[in-house]
Amino acid sequence: xxxxxxxxxxxxxxxxxxxxxxxxxxxxxxxxxxxxxxxxxxxxxxxxxxxxxxxxxxxxxxxxxxxxxxxxxxxxxxxxxxxxxxxxxxxxxxxxxxxxxxxxxxxxxxxxxxxxxxxxxxxxxxxxxxxxxxxxxxxxxxxxxxxxxxxxxxxxxxxxxxxxxxxxxxxxxxxxxxxxxxxxxxxxxxxxxxxxxxxxxxxxxxxxxxxxxxxxxxxxxxxxxxxxxxxxxxxxxxxxxxxxxxxxxxxxxxxxxxxxxxxxxxxxxxxxxxxxxxxxxxxxxxxxxxxxxxxxxxxxxxxxxxxxxxxxxxxxxxxxxxxxxxxxxxxxxxxxxxxxxxxxxxxxxxxxxxxxxxxxxxxxxxxxxxxxxxxxxxxxxxxxxxxxxxxxxxxxxxxxxxxxxxxxxxxxxxxxxxxxxxxxxxxxxxxxxxxxxxxxxxxxxxxxxxxxxxxxxxxxxxxxxxxxxxxxxxxxxxxxxxxxxxxxxxxxxxxxxxxxxxxx
Amino acid sequence: xxxxxxxxxxxxxxxxxxxxxxxxxxxxxxxxxxxxxxxxxxxxxxxxxxxxxxxxxxxxxxxxxxxxxxxxxxxxxxxxxxxxxxxxxxxxxxxxxxxxxxxxxxxxxxxxxxxxxxxxxxxxxxxxxxxxxxxxxxxxxxxxxxxxxxxxxxxxxxxxxxxxx
Numbered sequence: 001x002x003x004x005x006x007x008x009x010x011x012x013x014x015x016x017x018x019x020x021x022x023x024x025x026x027x028x029x030x031x032x033x034x035x036x037x038x039x040x041x042x043x044x045x046x047x048x049x050x051x052x053x054x055x056x057x058x059x060x061x062x063x064x065x066x067x068x069x070x071x072x073x074x075x076x077x078x079x080x081x082x083x084x085x086x087x088x089x090x091x092x093x094x095x096x097x098x099x100x101x102x103x104x105x106x107x108x109x110x111x112x113x114x115x116x117x118x119x120x121x122x123x124x125x126x127x128x129x130x131x132x133x134x135x136x137x138x139x140x141x142x143x144x145x146x147x148x149x150x151x152x153x154x155x156x157x158x159x160x161x162x163x164x165x166x167x168x169x170x171x172x173x174x175x176x177x178x179x180x181x182x183x184x185x186x187x188x189x190x191x192x193x194x195x196x197x198x199x200x201x202x203x204x205x206x207x208x209x210x211x212x213x214x215x216x217x218x219x220x221x222x223x224x225x226x227x228x229x230x231x232x233x234x235x236x237x238x239x240x241x242x243x244x245x246x247x248x249x250x251x252x253x254x255x256x257x258x259x260x261x262x263x264x265x266x267x268x269x270x271x272x273x274x275x276x277x278x279x280x281x282x283x284x285x286x287x288x289x290x291x292x293x294x295x296x297x298x299x300x301x302x303x304x305x306x307x308x309x310x311x312x313x314x315x316x317x318x319x320x321x322x323x324x325x326x327x328x329x330x331x332x333x334x335x336x337x338x339x340x341x342x343x344x345x346x347x348x349x350x351x352x353x354x355x356x357x358x359x360x361x362x363x364x365x366x367x368x369x370x371x372x373x374x375x376x377x378x379x380x381x382x383x384x385x386x387x388x389x390x391x392x393x394x395x396x397x398x399x400x401x402x403x404x405x406x407x408x409x410x411x412x413x414x415x416x417x418x419x420x421x422x423x424x425x426x427x428x429x430x431x432x433x434x435x436x437x438x439x440x441x442x443x444x445x446x447x448x449x450x451x452x453x454x455x456x457x458x459x460x461x462x463x464x465x466x467x468x469x470x471x472x473x474x475x476x477x478x479x480x481x482x483x484x485x486x487x488x489x490x491x492x493x494x495x496x497x498x499x500x501x502x503x504x
Numbered sequence: 505x506x507x508x509x510x511x512x513x514x515x516x517x518x519x520x521x522x523x524x525x526x527x528x529x530x531x532x533x534x535x536x537x538x539x540x541x542x543x544x545x546x547x548x549x550x551x552x553x554x555x556x557x558x559x560x561x562x563x564x565x566x567x568x569x570x571x572x573x574x575x576x577x578x579x580x581x582x583x584x585x586x587x588x589x590x591x592x593x594x595x596x597x598x599x600x601x602x603x604x605x606x607x608x609x610x611x612x613x614x615x616x617x618x619x620x621x622x623x624x625x626x627x628x629x630x631x632x633x634x635x636x637x638x639x640x641x642x643x644x645x646x647x648x649x650x651x652x653x654x655x656x657x658x659x660x661x662x663x664x665x666x667x668x669x
Contacts, residue, residue: 056635167635184630187612188637344634348567348574352606353634355661360543383608383633410572416543416558426572450574461575462528463555464568465509465516467548468577470537471559471566473505473520476581497523 001320002076002101003027007041008066009081011374012390013296014041017079020312029075031066033059035382040374047073054384060084061194063091067098077101077319079312083386086295087114087162103319105273105294112269113292116161117199119269123289126268128261131280131288133201142182145200149175155203158182160189160196166236167192171203204280204288206440209233210245211278211293212262213303213311215326216271217318223328224259225303225311230278232428234351234444239421240428241299242338243306246399246437247281254285265289274300274315301372301393302337336402337395340410340425342373343387347424347450353387354419356380364412368395368405381418389420399437403429424450508585510578511568601644601668609633611657611665618651622668629653629665642668 004027007014014030018041021028030045035054042048049069051059063085070078078095080086086104089111095102104110113119117139120130134140134148139161149156149172158181160168168189170181182198190196213225229245230238248255262277269292276297278290300311309331314324345351361377373390375381381389394409396402407429410422427450428434433443509516519527526533536549540556548555558569565578580588613630616622622642629640646668653665 184613184637191632192635349606352638353636355607355633360541360545385634387634387636414545414558416545423569423572423574430572459573459575460555460570461511461514462516463548463550464557464570464573464575464577465511465514465518466526466528466533466535466550467537467546467555467557467559467570468511468566468568468575469507469509469516469518469520469526469579470535470548471546472507472509472579475561 004029004073004075005077005079005103005316006031006066006070006073006075007045007079007081008060008085009079009083010036010039010041010060010385011388012372013081013298013374014039015044015374016372017081017312018044020310020316024313024316026316027075029069029073031060031069033384035380035384038379040376040379049073054382056084056384057194063088063094067094067100070095070100071098075100077103077316079103079315080295082295082298087293089114101319103273103315104296105271105275109269109271109275110294113271113275113294114162116159116163116291117197119292120289123265123268123292126264128265128268128289129287131201131204131290134199139197140199142179145182145198146175146178149178149200152200152202155205157201157203158185158198159201160185160193161199162193162195162197163189166233168196168198169236204282206442207280207282208245208247208440209238209278209290210248210258210281210287211276211297212259213297213300214262214266214271214275214277215309215311215314215318215324216266216273216275217324218272218321219323221324221327222263222266222271223324223326223331224262225307225309225331226333227255227258228299228302230299231439231441232434232444233441238299238341239343239444240338240340240425241302242336242399242402243302244333244336249437251285254287258287261287261289265292273318274311298341298388298391299339301370301391302339305337305370305393305395306333306335307331308334335395335397336399337393338402338406339391339393340406341388341421342390342392342413342415342425343421344381344389344418345387345421346419347421347427349419351421351424353383354381355383356418358389358415358417360414360416362412362414364392364409366409366412368402369409370394377417389415389418392425400435403435506582508580508582510580511575601642601646603628603640603642603665603667605631605659605661605663605665606638606640607631607633608661609638609659611653611655611659612637614651614653614655616648616651616666618648618666620648622646622648628668631659640665644668 005021006029007017018028028045030041030048031051032042033054085091089107092102093107124130155173158170168185170185172178186196208231216222228243230241232240276293279287281287344354357380363371370393375389394405410426505520507518560567568575609631612632623645626642627639631638649667649669651666
């Protein structure tokens, strides 16, 4: 049994895992790249060791070094978080061989589910319905994929077999554009996962993306913690998640049926630890297995906030060989949880990533609000890693209360130094379709704009004009009379007006 | 001091009388205005109503983020306004466009060649940053000129990559 955990990750998820370890009285070991010397996970952990230079390939993807550090620091377990090495069967296996507990599923389950193409054929054999595609064909070359595309029909999706998070994914509407898209998908997959293999899947239109959180221990117990609605995506990147799903709503029958299928799909690969079964659900509530994520998910907090289960602690408990603290009957969803992913992206400029130093940050607090973040004022957002800087999660007794609370929390949240997508989430909270729970995976790209004119949202151009004028006025005055900082004790305005009087 | 401030299509005549008084299109307001902890976050108390806003300075002017709305703003004093009127307005549409890297990153693809004609919206460069591939598009039709990068180059933020003339 282990008492010291190495966290093979960075950012908010490393902080999240350190918190769980702390509460369980466990020692924590952080690893970091050169760019992350000042990161929060390094500051919070009991021990921290340098992995290498800033690019992931030379730091957070260096499984060999991470295992070496675990042995040197006598950590007996490794938590991989999400991304990086979390879904690499070879890494999980290397941990086992080195005598380290891998806080996640068995290497064989990762291999079976991690290769998305193999996963689809495995669960299909267990009687779970899958989205039509090139399942069970193994790794295919471009020529094979091009010839199979016809049988599946357009539009279709190219997906990375090692994939997740929308990376290496491309939408194809005809055969002509397919070779180019295959090349770029492979390139992106190779860069993100070190594996350029892809497969094809039919694109279901107007579908919703709904997933089930699974927990399984090594004593044969498998339970689900209800669903998460993840349909709000842009370029296949999730932006907002909620639990329960407004689409499933009060339909307990389908909720249970999907939960049972999710449990069965996990059992098909002898799954242990935390995992997620993703489904696509069409308008008529037909659901298809999409893939299994054999790791902790970014959006796990919305499930935690409605079920009260601490998923990370449960993961550690399971990895220590104990039984879960819960049976299926213990799991009740109470109220409503919503999570907004706060990314360093400019919603007014095509969501381009924004880098720079965070100069100021004021976090929302108060009733029903949780923030998971890995940044703080003074921290530099580098171009090396993904753009997630924090997750804002709220709980409400009803969905309406949760939406209003999220709106309040977003207004309180101030991050200065980089552009963020907070205004995007604010517009979303004001959107009638979102309020009504009427959205599918295409909503953001096809029916949503940042324009305030949409849906008659109130604007205050005259207030903006006053603010802009006062700022410009200050700048002009400052430029005309450069003075040393801290030389005077009164405000600029007082100083300026005194100066103006003096000149008369 | 008198300013003409444009928000989108609308113009506001703002006259700053003193530290606490101003006129907007002739209507008087009592104001208190302060930046918070030396950051570009500003608090405005306007006749007792409290507003908070971020203000970004960009090449095109100021951007005011208020209640989840972004207002692009230009502020001109009367002299500037007269000068601009004399010079005959803006020429932006005809000007050369210099594509600058919006963030540091790695050039993964350049689907255009020097001398090639491009339409508005055509992809000029694919730049990888934060593990995402970002398509940088042309804001105007024209001819690609002065290509300063090649595949695999690392570029700095605001580095000029190429021009469209």
